Amino acid sequence: MAQPESSSHIPFPIPTYDHGEDEEPADYAPETHATPRFSHLLNSVLGSPYLTTADLPSDVDTAYAPSTTMLMGMDDSAAVGYDMDDMETVDGAFASVPRSLTVTRPTSPTPSFRTDTFSIVHWDPDAYSSLLPGNGDRTPRCSMAFMSSGRRTISGYPSYWNGRSSTPMPSPIKPSRSMNIGMSFIPKIWDALREGSPGKRIRRRPGIPSWREAAELDYHSDGSIDYASLDPLDGEEGELIDDEACFIDVRAITGMDIVSHLPLELALHLLTFLDLPSILACLRVSRNWNHLAYDNSIWRVLFSLREQDGWRVDLRRAPRGTMYPSLRMPPSMAPAPLELNWYHLYRNRQELERRWSNYPSAGLSADLSDDAPVEKELPRAYEPKVMRISGHSDSVYCLEFDSSRIVTGSRDRTIKVWSLKTGKCLATFAGHRGSVLCLKFDRDWDILDDESEDIHTGIRARKPRRGFMVSGSSDCTVVVWDLYAHPPVVPGGDSLITADVRKVLRAHGGGVLDLRIDERWIVSCSKDALIRVWDRNTLELHCTLNGHEGPVNAVGLQGNRVVSASGDGKMILWDVVSGQRMRTLEGHDRGLACIEFKDNLIVSGSNDCKIKVWDADTGVCLRTLTGHDYLVRALSFDPRSGRLVSGSYDKTVKVWDLHSGKMVREFRGCHASHIFDVKFDHCRIVSTSHDRKIVVLDFSEGLDTTLFV
Structure with a gap:
């Protein structure tokens, strides 16, 4: 509370007394000294709990004189000159305060804006000071503009609205425009509350006064209100009781579920426009949205x-009759797309991507010394399951799977077929007189098996499907093979693989170092x-195609274009149809050992331990990848996923x-010697x-990846 400028007003500590249940101060007589006390709180300082001297009666009994104990708490200078008769009673308590030391509440700050245009609070201290009793000190106060100097009713309206008065009493305060509006709304608000809560349209009880009847009720003679005689609140007249004060219209907040009111097909179609976070x-x-979001079509x-x-799937690999076993479909017929559980397919594919991208170097601290504090244990990367297959008697130069x-x-002049799941050797072919340096074959040639049914026995006989393979050797030949996959002896087991030599292509004057095939062409390169x-x-x-000055170690094929990499450090892009050179790419410091060509991207590996990415149309080197310590011997990449895997003579396999x-990742310890080939x-x-x-x-491991390609 701010102090007034008058020096005579000095703060005075008023002691309090803890009124117990069984004892009471001897000098406290509530029956004898009944004062209005808080009866004028609503008429003063806007209901402030702080009393001023104006609220206290001027005729103070000497029974409220300060006690000796209270005076002992003052210093000598402050206690001198106290007259027990010149005391002011505070709230009827036994402790009294001399008038000279009574703290008077300061004037409320006058707002800097104009209040007579919108507020019902008037700040005219001169007009209002005459309305309050006991305002001898002319202390400015604020109150409701319609408060009269007379009595106050229960309804809160002034007595000049009293029904008994035929003519309204003039108010000493000039009402503002907004005040008149507020006064016109007050009867309406009272009637609305009297009629009851929004959920209860009940007639009010007999005997409950309207707002006009309530104006007839006055205060008691001493200005107080007998609240005990009022009827209890029961919520029927508009009072907010129990949970009515916190009533919330749920429909107004959440609105209407539009999706639930749509046809099922339209609701599912709308959800197909959402991404994965939105579907989750x-x-x-x-429950309804959960049912819709789990629909198979959404995840497809x-x-x-x-x-x-x-992310691609091959429907031909789906097991027949998994969802509709009663239907007899031909084995060559692929199931309908929605027969698959796309939610599980998506979940397995997402987990597979996480295992590839979770590499141990992520989040490593720069300070790895022994004295460095360990904040928390770094998450470990997913470690793939390792399977080592042995069977060749010499170095393994090339692979496809x-x-x-x-x-x-292999260098042992044989070609071997292995089971990818078990590592078991399924077949061994011998057709070269030298080391097998390269080979290519049609992937998954046996997925569509031809079936014929015996009309007499009704037994279906599965015929082997023929595949295609070519291999190049140091004997300067290219051998073309016919592969056959026979039905497995045990259901679910590995197929028996056989091969026949269709033709031997003889045209090179040196060992055939690399091969590429597609539906139309077979491309080979040699030491010649x-x-x-x-x-x-x-x-x-x-x-x-002739243009290199050294052995051509690798070739790439894409459509009718061929790119070749030579030990002379150059790459040449050729047009197969015309046989003309289209472009020469140079950038490596030493001879090239491997190359890959897919979707207008060329990736090359060299003896300078670098990997370079090129644009086939412009011949511009897009980026250079460094990290290997020795010759980069093999490359494989997927332009869609953006994943590149390399193998080097430094015995490491790296993922980029x-x-x-x-x-992204590096695998050491997989091999004990030079790596010759890598695929993924x-x-x-x-x-x-x-x-x-x-x-x-x-x-x-642990994921169903049968349909993924």
């Missing part, structure tokens, strides 16, 4: 949106610095982000080495 949020809205759309990231088998070529292109259907030589050029798919990395081993790193 819909699962938590309600979400999965299809990730096709640009390499699909969803069920691995095919490798030549690239030869063969027609796949006729197995006739189409053209010979093709778009950023950063190394969505869930595995397979590599071969001079140590005669085939190593499979499997990221899909």
Whole structure:
């Protein structure tokens, strides 16, 4: 409370007394000294709990004189000159305060804005000071503008609205425009509250006065109100009791569930426009939304949106009759897309991506010394399951694999077929007189099996499906093979693989170092610095590409374009149809050892330990990847997922982000010697080495990845 400027007003500590149940101060006589006390609180200082001297009667009995104990708490200078008769009673308590030391409440601050245009509070101290009793000190106060100097009614309205008065009493305060508006609304508000709560339209009880009748009720003679005689609150007249004060219209907040009122097909169609975070949020809205968000069609759309990231499925691999076993469909017929559980497919594919991207170098602290404090244990990266396959008697130079088998070529002059799941050797082919340096075959050629049914016995006989494979050797030949996958002896087991030599292509003057095939062409390169292109259907030589000065170690094929990498450090892009050179790419410091060509991107590995990414149309080097310590011998990349895997003579396998050029993961200890070849798919990395081993790193342990390609 601010102090007034008068020096005579000095704060005075007023002691309090703890009134117990069984004792009472001897000098306290409530029956004898009944004062209005708080009866004028509503008429003063806007209900402030602080009393002023104006609220106290001027005729003070001497029984309220301060006690000796209270005076002892004052210093000598403050206690001198006290007259017991010149005391002021505070709230009827036994402790009294001399008038000279009574603190008077200061004037409320006058607002800087104009209040007569919108407020019902008037701040005219001169007009209002005459309305309050005991305002001898002319203390300015504020109150409701319609308060009269007379009596006050229970309804809160002044007595000049009293029904008994035929003419309204003039108010000493000039009402503002907003005050008149507020006064016109007060009867309406009273009637609305009297009629009852919004949920109860009950007639008011007899005997309960209206706002006009309530104006007849006055205070008692001493100005107080007998609240005990008032009727209790029961909520029927508009009073807010119990939970009515917190009533909330739920429909007004949540609104209407529009999706639940739509036809099922339209609601599902709307959800197909949402992304994964939004669908996951819909699962938590309600049971109806959860049911819609779990629909198979929604997750099929979400999965299809990730096709640009390499998320693809092969419906031909789906088991027949899983959802509709009573239907007899031909084995070659793929199931309808919605027969698959797309939610589980999406979940397994997402977990597979997480296992690839969770690498241990993420979040490593720069300070790895022994004295550095350990804040928390770093999360460990997912470690793929490692399977090592042995069977070749010499170095394994090349490999290819699909969803069920691995095919490798070795220095021991043989080609072996292995089970991708178990590592068991399924077949061994011998057709070269030298080391098998490269090979290629059609992936998953046996997925669609031809079936015929015996009309007499009704037994279906499965015929083997023929595949295609080519291999190149140091004996300067290219061998074309016919592969056959026979039905497994045990249901669910591995198929028996056989092969026949269809033709031997003889045109190179040196060892065949690399091969590429597609539906139309067979491209081979050799130590004789030549690239030869063969027609796949006729197995006739189409053209010979000559332009390198050293052995051509690797080639890439994309449509009718071929790119070749040579030991002379150059790459040349060729047009197969015309046989002309389109562009020469140079940038490596030493000879090139491997190359890959997919979707207008060329990735090359060199003896300078670098990997470079090129744009095939412009010949511009997009980025350079460094990290290997020795010659980069093998490369494989997927342009959709942006994943690149490399193998080097430094005995490591590295995984790179093709778009950023950063190394994602590194695998050491897989091989004990130089790595010659490496391939990968969505869930595995397979590599071969001079140590005669085939190593499979499997990221899909515990996941169903049968349909993924």
